[in-house]
Amino acid sequence: MxxxxxxxxxxxxxxxxxxxxxxxxxxxxxxxxxxxxxxxxxxxxxxxxxxxxxxxxxxxxxxxxxxxxxxxxxxxxxxxxxxxxxxxxxxxxxxxxxxxxxxxxxxxxxxxxxxxxxxxxxxxxxxxxxxxxxxxxxxxxxxxxxxxxxxxxFYVIEGRAIGRFLLNEYRSAKVGALYQADDVGRDFMKGLREGLGAEASTMIVKEANYQVTDPTIDSQVVALKSAGVDVVFLAAQNRFAAQAIRKIAELGWKPQIISTSIANSVKEVLVPAGEAASTGIISTTNYKTxxxxxxxxxxxxxxxxxxxxxxxxxxxxxxxxxxxxxxxxxxxxxxxxxxxxxxxxxxxxxxxxxxxxxxxxxxxxxxxxxxHPEDYSAIKQIQLIRFDGEKWVKFRELIDDE
Missing domain, CATH: 3.40.50.2300 (Response regulator)
Structure with a gap:
């Protein structure tokens, strides 16, 4: 190696x-x-x-x-x-x-x-x-x-890892998903459903999507709350993830938020959303801190x-x-x-x-x-992390999709 x-x-x-x-x-x-x-x-x-x-x-x-x-x-x-x-x-x-x-x-x-x-x-x-x-x-x-x-x-791999985590740790939860309406969001959702397996149809109670040209996603967040969601899966880019986290806090709503790796920047997402509102969010990474x-x-x-x-x-x-x-x-x-x-x-x-x-x-x-010449996928390992109000902290063991 x-x-x-x-x-x-x-x-x-x-x-x-x-x-x-x-x-x-x-x-x-x-x-x-x-x-x-x-x-x-x-x-x-x-x-x-x-x-x-x-x-x-x-x-x-x-x-x-x-x-x-x-x-x-x-x-x-x-x-x-x-x-x-x-x-x-x-x-x-x-x-x-x-x-x-x-x-x-x-x-x-x-x-x-x-x-x-x-x-x-x-x-x-x-x-x-x-x-x-x-x-x-x-x-x-x-x-x-x-x-x-x-x-x-791949977003599918990440979504699958998150789905398996939810299946193990939040099996009785009502999951709501907010995702980007393109290949990004579709791949994340495909992986999430694969990770949840047979439980996907009952655990995912509400889905909402957005276009990258949308000014806000406030109405989508309100719809998730109205559906009684207690775990929010955010497959959203930086700006929209920050908006969603901030709106959730404004509503006085306290679901478990899982934001994917495309939107876990402390500077670009969590600080604009508010560190207090962001504390406890779960995400994934492949990198050292x-x-x-x-x-x-x-x-x-x-x-x-x-x-x-x-x-x-x-x-x-x-x-x-x-x-x-x-x-x-x-x-x-x-x-x-x-x-x-x-x-x-x-x-x-x-x-x-x-x-x-x-x-x-x-x-x-x-x-x-x-x-490999027959398989171009580069990274297949996923690490779960949680924001403690200042930094991301890893928890659980490294997940290998293979």
Missing amino acids: RYVGLAFFLSGVFLAASGAAQAQKQYGPGVSDVEIRIGQNAAFSGPGSSYAFQYRVMAAYLDALNAQGGVNGRQIVLLQRDDGYSPPKTAEVVRQLVENEDVLAIVAPFGTPTNAAIQKYLNLKKVPHLLIQSGASRWNDPDHFPWTTPYSP PSDPAFRSDSGVQQYLSFLSKAFPGHDPDDIAAIRGVSVMEAAVEILRRCGDNLTRENVLKQATNLRGLRLSLLMDGVTIQT
Whole structure:
């Protein structure tokens, strides 16, 4: 099992030639002896903009890496384009990145509907569409879309883990679900029902959904309360999850809230909703908590803290956006490192789909990346966490979907 630490802190790793680099150099678009050009769409504006900090972290990570010599002596040039979380805009900016900017790959692009808008195009062009920042199960389809690979645990897997937890701990509860009306919400609900099994039809007493363009979800929350719900399952993005938590508190209602991993940022969700209203919420994660004293001697955590303090002084080290941004770029850098001097699109895909047992520095112990040519799903382990009013605290054992 290979362990990958924070790339730019490992002296000399990326300056040394790998075994693959001994062969004759082979370059695809966007590659030369001195640089590797990659691109990504990101929601720096629009309804998904609360996730934008993750992309600022990715850019800062690569800046720090490049200052240490880059990957195998090459600088990584990251071209980020704002798509406003609008699928037509995503298609436009990604086409420009591929056809005008000549990028080697699209790496860590954001969003479910936005990636759906570019999936066919990138596969037809045979451009690596890597480490997608969405847990929709549609990204694991190597037979039809071999150039598309996921990163996040699938929403179905997370929903299934939560369903099993509810079945064990809240079997007599009335469950109400508020979910996003697209592939995101549908996958979460599919997993939740699978986890509840035969009890799903009786335990889930009310479902409500929303569109990402809706101004509020107040009426949906009121409908859940009116249905006598005592466990609320939120499969909602940051802004809507915060609204729901705040509205629940305003109603004087005290159900057990379970907010999925797409909306468990303390800064972007729990603080806006109110720490008091958020205390006791349950969620899931795959990452270490950097501020936890248990990780004081963890080299990966310490390297991350050093990076964050230099790049974003004073920023909360437990911010999931920062943690995820670093972790995703660690994986991307490892893929490029393994390519050596064979930096063709075909070899990038080959390396991305053979990450067996890859450990990243901020993933919890026991959580690994496991991609195979026949199965692209990267992370299958889930950890339950509970908010104590200040930070997330893990409870129960790590759940392995396999």
